[in-house]
Amino acid sequence: MNDTASVTAASQRPAPIVTRERAAVALLFFLNGMVMGAWAPKIPFFSQALGLTESMLGLMLFVFGVGSLVMMPIAGMQIARFGSRHVVQITTLLYIPTIVLITLVDSVWTGAIAIFLFGGLTGAMDVAMNANAVEVERQMRRSIMSSCHAFWSLGGLFGAATGGTLIATVGVMGHVLLLAGLAVVLFLVARPMILADAPHPSEEPVRARLPLTPLPWLIGLMALFCMVPEGTVLDWSALYLRNELNAPTEISGFAFAAFSLTMAACRFAGDFVRDRFGGVKTLRVCGVLATVGLLIAGRSDSVALALVGFAIAGIGISNMVPIAFSAAGNIPGLAPGVGLSVVTTMGYSGILFAPSLIGFVAEHTTLSTVYTAIPALLLVVLALSHLARYADRVNAA
Known part of the structure; x- marks a missing residue:
């Protein structure tokens, strides 16, 4: 009886604080935050390149939001079908080039399309990486969500703090090419460590309403x-x-x-x-x-x-x-x-x-x-x- 209790208690102990899977999801949060942080000092140049007034820029940011809320539920459905590991990889690979795309636009209409994709894919990646973080929490039996969002903030800090200096040094295009290159490297490091979704047979299906x-x-x-x-x-x-x-x-x-x-x-x-x-x-x-x-x-x-x-x-x-x-x-x-x-x-x-x-x-x-x-x-x-x-x-x- 005591041996059984000891085995049960051992199986319920939290995993070590740092695991490969936790490192992978932290890198994904950092990557997403870095690109979004780099977008902050880039906004004035995006607005200037397209000749936008403040209200027109506000409309562009509205399109960004529409893109996210359109693609977020789509990502959620794909996660249910294929698992968060598969979806987070696809959305990350599609998301990284969008920061370059919004730099190449030369008209309001192409800018609207680019910022729709930028917002949509950052939202889709956000849903997927949060879903993967939940899976890692279940595996580790340890709360990690706050620290994952902390890594997003660190990425935002890095992207925002270096963005203005890089733009002033290597130009707008040089900045986004360096940013996209670094994002690809981070993804390649994280990819083999990303946790595959585990089945949860004990969970009863809940009617979606x-x-x-x-x-x-x-x-x-x-x-x-x-x-x-x-x-x-x-x-x-x-x-x-x-x-x-x-x-x-x-x-x-x-x-x-x-x-x-x-x-x-x-x-x-x-x-x-x-x-x-x-x-x-x-x-x-x-x-x-x-x-x-x-x-x-x-x-x-x-x-x-x-x-x-x-x-x-x-x-x-x-x-x-x-x-x-x-x-x-x-x-x-x-x-x-x-x-x-x-x-x-x-x-x-x-x-x-x-x-x-x-x-x-x-x-x-x-x-x-x-x-x-x-x-x-x-x-x-x-x-x-x-x-x-x-x-x-x-x-x-």
């Missing part, structure tokens, strides 16, 4: 309002520094870089902090920090102070979305995939569509006003923060 309970929709609203500020920093911070605070090109990408740096550091610590203090308290502290940081950035009259504000906002926003996603997967009486599908779709619509609407607002006001007003959304998150209790493992059990 939208949940009628309001709980996942409320948590989805939290995710939406947490991701709107992240999308605003990604797509508009470079223009804000350059156009309103007169920052040089080499510095313009540093807003998203500062945001990504603090976000990555805090996401690595996110699981420990949540286990120590609970989801509700962690979410509330993060919400207050994000609000303060965005207000500092929006009311700043200097580049240095704005960068401090974006860095503080990165600390706050870092673990808000992972907490919302964890809560969605642990809603009582609801299959984990059903709640998570609602929350991720609503959340990603914030990071994809909101920045395009901000273009129309910014044309009639200023980006300073935008960054000052965005924290109002976080007040709604704070009002709903009690729902973060579902992210705690004790409540989930």
Whole structure:
């Protein structure tokens, strides 16, 4: 009896902290974040090459969001059919050339097609790599999702911090060719280590339908309002520094870089902090920090102070979305995939569509006003923060 108990306990122990499969999915998150981070300092040149006004650029970013939300469910269906390992490889190989494609466009229509593919394939890759991360968590019996998103933030930091300097040094085309080459190398390193999806015969099939309970929709609203500020920093911070605070090109990408740096550091610590203090308290502290940081950035009259504000906002926003996603997967009486599908779709619509609407607002006001007003959304998150209790493992059990 004791021997049987010992064997059972040993089989349920978590895997080592670092495994080949975890390294592979971390590289994929880093690759995706690196390309998206490099897009931030490239946006002003994309806009200039096509002669776009702020509202026209906002429309282009809207097309980016449409592409993502069109291809995300397609990727999900293919994952169900072929497994995340197969889909993440295909989407990554298709995604990498799109950063070159959006540099070659010379008209508004070709730009719209290119940015649709860019947004669509980054969204498809995002779904696939998150699905693979879930599989790795199951294999390791250890939470890794926050650290995976931390690697995405590190990639964003690297792409944003080097983008402006490389563009100024080797030009726009030289920058994207170096970026695409590095992305291919990272993929080739990760590819043989990517975990193949394991069957889960104990799981009962769940009929695909939208949940009628309001709980996942409320948590989805939290995710939406947490991701709107992240999308605003990604797509508009470079223009804000350059156009309103007169920052040089080499510095313009540093807003998203500062945001990504603090976000990555805090996401690595996110699981420990949540286990120590609970989801509700962690979410509330993060919400207050994000609000303060965005207000500092929006009311700043200097580049240095704005960068401090974006860095503080990165600390706050870092673990808000992972907490919302964890809560969605642990809603009582609801299959984990059903709640998570609602929350991720609503959340990603914030990071994809909101920045395009901000273009129309910014044309009639200023980006300073935008960054000052965005924290109002976080007040709604704070009002709903009690729902973060579902992210705690004790409540989930």
